[in-house]
Amino acid sequence: MAKHVSVENLSIIFGRPKAQKEALKLIEEGLSASEIRKITGATVANKKVSFEIEPDELFVIVGLSGSGKSTFIRALNLLNTPTSGDIKINGKSLLELSKKELREYRRKDVSMVFQHFGLLSHRSVLENIEYPLEVQGIPKDERRKKALQVIEQVGLKGWGESLPSELSGGMQQRVGLARALVNDPELLLMDEPYSALDPLIRREMQNELLTLDDSFERTIVFITHDMNEAFRIGDRIALLKDAEVVQIGTPLEFFKNPANDYVIDFIADVDKSRVLKARNVMHRVKNMIHVKASAKEARDLMRATESEFLFVVGDQKKYLGYIDKEALKGKSAQSLETYIQPDENIITRNMYLSEALKVMSDSIYDVAVLDQMGQLRGALTSDEIITALSE
Ligand SMILES: Nc1ncnc2c1ncn2[C@@H]1O[C@H](COP(=O)(O)OP(=O)(O)OP(=O)(O)O)[C@@H](O)[C@H]1O
Ligand SMILES: [Mg+2]
The missing domain is CATH 3.10.580.10 (CBS-domain)
Structure with missing residues (x-):
């Protein structure tokens, strides 16, 4: 079953404990991240972020560099700890997990794909893909079998024995994706996975992701700074600016009701006919x-x-x-x-x-x-x- 994610008034602040505390107070007083930084020296990377991500949804977070996207996604596996607020996965607060539960959650329920692949260079493609299973102590035969399955899903059949350096960027990112899929996560986190790739390869990978998404029940959180990419793949999108959510909605809702001038500017260059898909417009069937x-x-x-x-x-x-x-x-x-x-x-x-x-x-x-x-x-x-x- 795919996971339901509930983000409740989440703020993440970097800085000395005293500055963080002061910053929290100023957030409540309604000051912006940049004002708070000037006064306290602390960086408010996420400010009172709230939304829900439905099971099986492909949820995109988009925003300019420094808007707090990575900080947010890293909080979903508790690599970043909320300074205030909460994140609930299927109703259970991440902050209340015991050490053991958190380890299980990271091993079995959630995986992450990174922008710069993060592959182990001295290991073959298959060994890279198997790695998360190896860490879990799963026997060699079993993890090889699973790795061979996912390598096919990402279109890399036959490349298992190669080293990452022998692969193109797009192929390396396929390995990154396979490694993230190998433990059948119910929550898949992707932090700008395609940003380093050429436009054509990128398009191809986006389409493959949508196809893959069709075949599994899985919640995907996908980060990008490119609105075209966001609209092309997202069921819903959250636009971040200066640590805050400016607007959340389906691509169609963004076009119909942009929240303010910033959003209008942000979507100005998006060509509707090249991003909107049947899934964005279709209605539920009663008959x-x-x-x-x-x-x-x-x-x-x-x-x-x-x-x-x-x-x-x-x-x-x-x-x-x-x-x-x-x-x-x-x-x-x-x-x-x-x-x-x-x-x-x-x-x-x-x-x-x-x-x-x-x-x-x-x-x-x-x-x-x-x-x-x-x-x-x-x-x-x-x-x-x-x-x-x-x-
Ligand atoms: N570990 C950290 N310590 C201190 N400041 C941090 C840390 N991580 C992020 N920041 C700051 O928090 C803010 C948001 O950073 P974040 O990496 O979340 O942005 P982003 O939207 O992912 O940007 P990009 O598109 O460049 O990846 C930035 O000002 C950054 O400098
Ligand atoms: Mg980032």
Whole structure:
């Protein structure tokens, strides 16, 4: 299960204990980080940060250099300790973990990917990936098996025996990702993982991350200073400025309701049609029915949802096709299976809107939006796309 993260009034201050204390007081008086620094000499790196990250969400934190992004993400595995406030993982405060619990949390529940890869240069790719399992004392056979699995997931099959120095930057970061995935973390922390890479490789890695995210239940916290990157991959985004959160929302919400001029400036260079994806705009599906339901249940649902057709799914919401009103008229067979029509108009949730629009062509109905596993995640109309792009 993916983790739920709750950040409550978190402040992190660097400096001497006395200066920290003074700074905390000044935070309460409403002074800014830079004012507090002038008065006390302490650095307020996070100031009263509060938000929740939902399980399975890909949550992005974006902000300029020095805005407090790394300080924040390092608090999620307690490499930085909150000066005040709290962080709860699935309802349990990190500050209340015993030493043993904290060790377990770091080994099993959470992993981190760093900007500069952080690979061990004298070890092979596979040995690097296995490292977290080795630290846990997992037997050699078992950890090799797991490492071979994840090396394939990140597209590095066949490179296991190479040394990191023999790999390109993009490939080295894939190793970094594999090493972070090897213990199946429920919370994955990524601190500017792609910032050192060329734009094209970077794009490719972003898309791969989205695909990977589709195939696992996992909460991801991703840090970047690039708004395009933030919007391209984030389900939701928090914009940090001078240690504080300026705005939190979905990419669409940022475009629709930028909180202030700073946000407007920040998103000015973002090209909507190149960042917004089906997942950002789709709506929840109400007219969905399980294939094992009866024709009567299908008709009732159509009436209740005022729909001309239903999306039919199997177990785990696997999308099977649609069934329309006409096909069910006068029918009362037990299973819907025989009435399902295969659907050729399908959108994947990581498709850009411009691409999705082409797939929809002239369909006036909702079009199914699927994830990588073929599960029905939502639906889209061409109106929704056009509105999103034009707003
Ligand atoms: N261990 C530390 N001791 C003292 N000051 C620190 C420490 N870590 C961070 N800071 C300060 O806290 C502020 C926020 O730093 P942080 O590294 O969180 O920013 P960032 O948003 O990650 O920046 P970048 O994009 O450059 O990585 C900076 O002023 C930095 O100098
Ligand atoms: Mg940083």
